[in-house]
Amino acid sequence: MLAGLFEPLTTEISVPSLEVTGELPAGLRGRFARVGPNPQFEPLGRYHMFDGDGMIHAFDLADGTASYANRWVETPALLAERRAGRSLYGGLGEMIFPSREDSGDAGPIKNPANTNLVRHAGKNLALFEGGLPIEFNTDLSTVGPLTFDGKLSGAFTAHPRIDPRTGEMFAFSYQPFEPYFRVMHINAEGALLQTTNFDRDYCHVMHDFAITENYLVFVESPLIFDLPALMAGDSAFRWDENVGTRIGLMARGGDTIDWIPAEDGYVNHFWNAWEEDGEITLSGSCILGTSYTTGTGGAADDASAEAEPGRPTQYTVNLADRTTTKTLLDDRGGDFPRINEKYIGLKNRYNTMSSFSGKADAVGHFDTITQYDTHTGTRKEWCAGPGHIVGEAVFAADPAGSAENDGWLLMTVHDRSTGAADLAVLDARNLSDGPVARVH
Numbered sequence: 156m157l158a159g160l161f162e163p164l165t166t167e168i169s170v171p172s173l174e175v176t177g178e179l180p181a182g183l184r185g186r187f188a189r190v191g192p193n194p195q196f197e198p199l200g201r202y203h204m205f206d207g208d209g210m211i212h213a214f215d216l217a218d219g220t221a222s223y224a225n226r227w228v229e230t231p232a233l234l235a236e237r238r239a240g241r242s243l244y245g246g247l248g249e250m251i252f253p254s255r256e257d258s259g260d261a262g263p264i265k266n267p268a269n270t271n272l273v274r275h276a277g278k279n280l281a282l283f284e285g286g287l288p289i290e291f292n293t294d295l296s297t298v299g300p301l302t303f304d305g306k307l308s309g310a311f312t313a314h315p316r317i318d319p320r321t322g323e324m325f326a327f328s329y330q331p332f333e334p335y336f337r338v339m340h341i342n343a344e345g346a347l348l349q350t351t352n353f354d355r356d357y358c359h360v361m362h363d364f365a366i367t368e369n370y371l372v373f374v375e376s377p378l379i380f381d382l383p384a385l386m387a388g389d390s391a392f393r394w395d396e397n398v399g400t401r402i403g404l405m406a407r408g409g410d411t412i413d414w415i416p417a418e419d420g421y422v423n424h425f426w427n428a429w430e431e432d433g434e435i436t437l438s439g440s441c442i443l444g445t446s447y448t449t450g451t452g453g454a455a456d457d458a459s460a461e462a463e464p465g466r467p468t469q470y471t472v473n474l475a476d477r478t479t480t481k482t483l484l485d486d487r488g489g490d491f492p493r494i495n496e497k498y499i500g501l502k503n504r505y506n507t508m509s510s511f512s513g514k515a516d517a518v519g520h521f522d523t524i525t526q527y528d529t530h531t532g533t534r535k536e537w538c539a540g541p542g543h544i545v546g547e548a549v550f551a552a553d554p555a556g557s558a559e560n561d562g563w564l565l566m567t568v569h570d571r572s573t574g575a576a577d578l579a580v581l582d583a584r585n586l587s588d589g590p591v592a593r594v595h
Contacts (some may be wrong), residue, residue: 207269233267489508490508
C-alpha cells in the first residue's frame with residue numbers, strides 16, 4: 156500500500172472556486188498544470204517513483220480567483236487495466252509483463268505518460284521517455300497517442316526543447332535496441348520533418364538535453380540503462396566508470412553529432428545552453444555514480460535517502476580546440492532547474508531550482524526554492540519550512556514587465572503533517588519574501 160508522498164488520489168474532481176490566502180497578482184492569468192505518477196490500481200511487485208499512471212493537475216487562475224481539476228491520462232495501458240479491473244504492468248521497480256490477451260494493442264511495456272507536460276503547435280502533450288506522446292484536450296480529457304501522422308513510433312523524450320523564437324521543437328529518444336538513439340525535428344506547425352538515427356556502444360541514460368541558436372547539445376554519461384539487469388530483478392541503472400562522459404554537438408538541421416570528451420557527470424535536467432565567443436556554455440543539476448539508481452524501489456525505499464543529490468554544474472565547450480571544462484557552481488543539492496523560457500538557447504541571468512536547505516533526507520524531498528543571479532554570483536532563497544516539500548518552480552512572465560525576472564514562480568507545496576498541498580506563488584523579483592499568494 157502506497158502512503159505519504161506516494162499515496163495516490165483515487166478520484167477525479169473539479170473544484171470551481173478555491174480558497175486563496177494573500178492576493179493573486181492581477182497579471183497572473185492562465186493555467187498552471189503538472190503531471191505525476193498516480194496509480195489507479197494497486198501496483199504489481201516493487202513500486203518505484205517513476206512508475207504509476209500519469210495524473211494531470213490543473214489550476215486555472217484569473218482575476219484573483221483559482222479553480223482546480225485533475226484527470227488521469229487515459230493511455231492505452233491504463234485503459235487495458237481498466238478493462239481487466241487490476242494492474243497488469245510492472246515498472247522500473249520490478250518488470251512484469253501482461254499477457255497479450257489482457258494488454259491488447261497497448262503493448263508489453265507501459266507508457267504511463269507521467270513525467271512532463273508541454274504545449275506545441277496547439278496540442279497539449281503528456282510525456283514519458285519510454286513511449287509516444289499522449290495528447291489531451293483543454294478539459295484534460297485524453298485524445299490518445301500522437302504519432303505525427305504515422306512518422307513516429309516508439310519512444311519520445313519527456314523533455315523536448317521548443318525554440319521560443321522559431322516555434323520549432325526538438326526531441327530525442329534512447330533505448331536498449333535499434334534505433335539506439337535518435338533525434339527528431341518538428342516544425343512550428345507540428346510536422347515531424349526529420350528523424351536521424353545513431354548507433355551507440357551502450358544505452359546511455361539521457362533524460363534531458365539543451366539547444367542553442369545553432370546546436371542541439373547532449374551529454375552522454377556513464378549512467379547506463381541495463382535491461383538484462385532489470386529483467387533479472389536488479390537496478391535498471393548502473394554507473395560504469397569505464398564508459399566516460401562526452402558532450403555531443405549536433406547542428407540544427409544536420410545529421411551528425413560531434414562527440415567531445417568531458418569530465419564525468421550525469422546531468423539530470425538542464426537550465427539552458429548558449430553560444431558566446433566561440434564557446435558553448437550549458438548548466439544544470441549534475442550527479443555522479445550511484446547517486447542515481449532505482450535499486451529495489453528508488454525513492455520509495457530507505458536506501459535512496461543516502462543518495463547524494465545533484466548539484467548546480469556548468470560545462471563549457473571550446474568549439475575551436477574541442478576541449479571542455481566542468482565547474483561546480485554551488486554545493487547546495489537540488490534539481491528541477493528552470494528559467495524564463497523566453498531565453499531558451501540564449502544567455503540568461505536568472506536560474507531557479509528546487510533545493511535542500513540542509514542535508515538531503517530523501518531524493519526529491521526539496522524544501523527550498525533557490526534563485527541564482529549569474530551576473531552577480533549571488534543567490535536568493537525561500538524555504539517552505541520543516542515537513543514541507545516544494546515542487547518544480549515554473550516561471551510565469553508579468554505581462555506588464557520587461558526584465559528577465561519580471562514575473563512569478565509557481566509551485567506546489569506539500570505539507571507532510573496534514574497531507575494537504577498548496578499552489579504557492581512567489582514574486583521572482585523578491586523571492587525571499589515568500590509567497591504573495593497560496594491557493595489551497
